[in-house]
Amino acid sequence: MKTLILFASKYGAAEKCANLLSEKLNGDVNIINLKENKNINLSDYDKVIVGCSIYVGNVQAEIKNFCDTNSVSLMAKPFGLFISCMTDKKDEINSYTEKSFSNELINHATIIDSLGAVFNFKKMNFFERQIVKMILNSKNKTDELNIKVDGKTNISTISDEKILKFASVMND
Numbered sequence: 001m002k003t004l005i006l007f008a009s010k011y012g013a014a015e016k017c018a019n020l021l022s023e024k025l026n027g028d029v030n031i032i033n034l035k036e037n038k039n040i041n042l043s044d045y046d047k048v049i050v051g052c053s054i055y056v057g058n059v060q061a062e063i064k065n066f067c068d069t070n071s072v073s074l075m076a077k078p079f080g081l082f083i084s085c086m087t088d089k090k091d092e093i094n095s096y097t098e099k100s101f102s103n104e105l106i107n108h109a110t111i112i113d114s115l116g117a118v119f120n121f122k123k124m125n126f127f128e129r130q131i132v133k134m135i136l137n138s139k140n141k142t143d144e145l146n147i148k149v150d151g152k153t154n155i156s157t158i159s160d161e162k163i164l165k166f167a168s169v170m171n172d
């Protein structure tokens with residue numbers, strides 16, 4: 001059994017999710033960063049997991065394009081989709097995925113979930129820092145999150161529990 005985890009990541013959170021997930025999957029796992037390697041042969045794999053992150057409501061264009069171009073191959077095998085983002089809410093996660101992936105691929109997916117986010121304030125530019133602080137503070141006010149945000153200390157909400165659940169569904 002050979003599984004591909006194909007990801008795109010701006011600051012490393014989706015990459016971290018890919019690495020943590022690979023440790024929990026059965027069989028051989030190959031992890032590929034789509035921004036570094038575009039030469040991917042899906043017929044080499046029995047299962048495919050795609051991982052990406054969300055920026056102002058959108059997944060990385062490379063991931064969207066890859067899934068569109070390869071939808072026939074992806075539909076022919078077990079497929080999982082994880083996102084790294086700041087929400088845990090099902091309706092928000094659905095709105096992100098519906099915007100970027102075809103209904104056919106979404107319906108075909110064995111599992112779609114958010115595995116959590118990393119906020120690496122030191123790597124963000126000034127505007128990104130302001131956007132993230134603003135969104136996190138508004139989520140804190142509605143009790144969706146309870147995270148102390150000072151705009152300097154990095155935050156990780158990556159969930160071991162969600163990674164285990166994702167892996168066990170893909171291992172079935």
Ligand SMILES: Cc1cc2nc3c(=O)[nH]c(=O)nc-3n(C[C@H](O)[C@H](O)[C@H](O)COP(=O)(O)O)c2cc1C
Nearest residue numbers: 009010011012013014053054056057085086117118
């Ligand atoms: C400028 C900016 C905009 C973001 N927009 C969203 C968003 O619209 N929704 C969301 O859930 N997360 C959003 N995030 C959070 C990222 O998706 C999260 O930090 C993720 O872990 C980044 O993963 P990466 O390092 O793999 O790219 C945003 C982060 C930044 C810096």
